[in-house]
Amino acid sequence: MSSNNESIGKTLGVVVGLCLVCAIVVSFASVQLRPLQQANKIKDVQRNILTAAGFKDIENVEETFKANIESRVIDMKTGEFVDVDPLSFDFESTKYDAERSFALEKENDLAGIQRMTYNSPVYLVKGDGSDVSTVILPIQGYGLWGIMFGFLAMDEDGQTIKAIQFFKHKETAGLGGEIENPKWTATWEGKQLPIDIVKGTAGNNEHKIDGLSGATLTSNGVDNTIDFWTSEKGFGPFLAKVRKGALN
Numbered sequence: 001m002s003s004n005n006e007s008i009g010k011t012l013g014v015v016v017g018l019c020l021v022c023a024i025v026v027s028f029a030s031v032q033l034r035p036l037q038q039a040n041k042i043k044d045v046q047r048n049i050l051t052a053a054g055f056k057d058i059e060n061v062e063e064t065f066k067a068n069i070e071s072r073v074i075d076m077k078t079g080e081f082v083d084v085d086p087l088s089f090d091f092e093s094t095k096y097d098a099e100r101s102f103a104l105e106k107e108n109d110l111a112g113i114q115r116m117t118y119n120s121p122v123y124l125v126k127g128d129g130s131d132v133s134t135v136i137l138p139i140q141g142y143g144l145w146g147i148m149f150g151f152l153a154m155d156e157d158g159q160t161i162k163a164i165q166f167f168k169h170k171e172t173a174g175l176g177g178e179i180e181n182p183k184w185t186a187t188w189e190g191k192q193l194p195i196d197i198v199k200g201t202a203g204n205n206e207h208k209i210d211g212l213s214g215a216t217l218t219s220n221g222v223d224n225t226i227d228f229w230t231s232e233k234g235f236g237p238f239l240a241k242v243r244k245g246a247l248n
Ligand SMILES: Cc1cc2nc3c(=O)[nH]c(=O)nc-3n(C[C@H](O)[C@H](O)[C@H](O)COP(=O)(O)O)c2cc1C
Pocket: 144, 145, 170, 171, 172, 173, 175, 176, 177, 212, 213, 214, 215, 216, 217, 218, 219
């Protein structure tokens, strides 16, 4: 014999009530945690910029960033600094904002990114005194499995690479994922633009980098990414100004 507590109406009532309570808890947590998530995202970007700038064992990311890095925004076409908040950029989503970005024609899209922004943040690293010693450029380009996001650190001469750091990608661990391997990224230090990633050994050639073995397709993606972002279509106009001493 079924009691009143086991009626369909009561069961449904409990299910709906429970769903409602869960939905309210999840929505509340999501709204409450959003500022914290945003702050963590910014901190993560800052940590990667500091790593590209050569900082190691960073204890307080925010303080170290504030003390050593100046974030600026440039007009990609002219290479001039513009008065835009660097924090308004999200590397993944801003390029889909129709007012702040444009579609790249296939023949102009060497990095395979489909769209790019009119402006871009750049990060100036202060050396001894207040002179800028390094400029860090955000880069992105298609590997084998998806877009690889990274930073390219250039010397104040606008010609010499100081570091490359990929912080987000979909390449296979142990193959294309080796773009993150410090042993490989260390080989970039001191190389000169333009860069060519070659199969086999690059030796001491200052324009060549060893390709990743078993990951030629990712290596080609990195090669195209660097070529694109250091060209006229990328940071070329800005780098031309850096070469003329615009930073100091
Ligand atoms: C499951 C799987 C994952 C792979 N992941 C990558 C990758 O992330 N990057 C890459 O360049 N090649 C990857 N490859 C290998 C490519 O298909 C290709 O063989 C390789 O890029 C050629 O490089 P190599 O000429 O240095 O051997 C993968 C292959 C398999 C089967």
